[in-house]
Amino acid sequence: MMPEISLNILDVAENSVRAGAAHVGIDVVIETKSDTLAVTITDDGKGMTEEQVRQVTDPFFTTRTTRRVGLGVPFFKMAAELSGGSFSIDSVPGEGTKVKAVFGLSHVDRMPLGDMTSTMHTLITMHEDIAFLYRYVYDEDSFQLDTAEMREILGDISFTDPEISQYIREYLSENEKEVRKGREA
Numbered sequence: 001m002m003p004e005i006s007l008n009i010l011d012v013a014e015n016s017v018r019a020g021a022a023h024v025g026i027d028v029v030i031e032t033k034s035d036t037l038a039v040t041i042t043d044d045g046k047g048m049t050e051e052q053v054r055q056v057t058d059p060f061f062t063t064r065t066t067r068r069v070g071l072g073v074p075f076f077k078m079a080a081e082l083s084g085g086s087f088s089i090d091s092v093p094g095e096g097t098k099v100k101a102v103f104g105l106s107h108v109d110r111m112p113l114g115d116m117t118s119t120m121h122t123l124i125t126m127h128e129d130i131a132f133l134y135r136y137v138y139d140e141d142s143f144q145l146d147t148a149e150m151r152e153i154l155g156d157i158s159f160t161d162p163e164i165s166q167y168i169r170e171y172l173s174e175n176e177k178e179v180r181k182g183r184e185a
Contacts, residue, residue: 006115009028011072025132027039030185038100056089083103083107083111085101116136121165
């Protein structure tokens with residue numbers, strides 16, 4: 001099992017990339033009143049049939065040809081459910097997929113959220129052709145980063161340009177700290 005939720009997010013987002021998504025949304029929503037940490041990943045990739053949706057949580061099912069097992073989604077589901085949460089996948093062929101994992105925020109078996117700054121920075125800089133919309137919410141406080149808006153401003157300048165890459169990392173890190181206000185995630 002992956003030791004952090006952020007690594008599960010990275011894995012599912014990479015599935016979106018392999019599915020040909022042009023837009024990927026990643027929401028991390030922490031609500032202390034409901035004692036939940038919810039992660040929602042949406043894409044406009046090729047989607048899955050009902051049969052594939054049923055099979056995707058089976059560790060012995062994968063659409064990849066480079067290996068015979070697919071452990072990312074089954075472990076993500078197991079981690080959410082072990083923390084008293086839930087897991088769902090909704091998908092329509094040709095339209096895209098939505099994966100939602102809800103964790104019990106204060107549950108003793110909830111793994112840590114992990115390093116979302118590095119996860120998002122990696123996705124953004126490694127897949128510049130994909131529009132990522134990242135939203136981080138902690139109760140009433142939030143921030144978002146929209147790479148489509150960044151692309152309009154930057155034009156042809158690469159997200160891997162050292163100054164731009166550093167700016168993205170600092171923006172993610174500083175805004176998460178500001179939103180969390182010292183609270184645990």
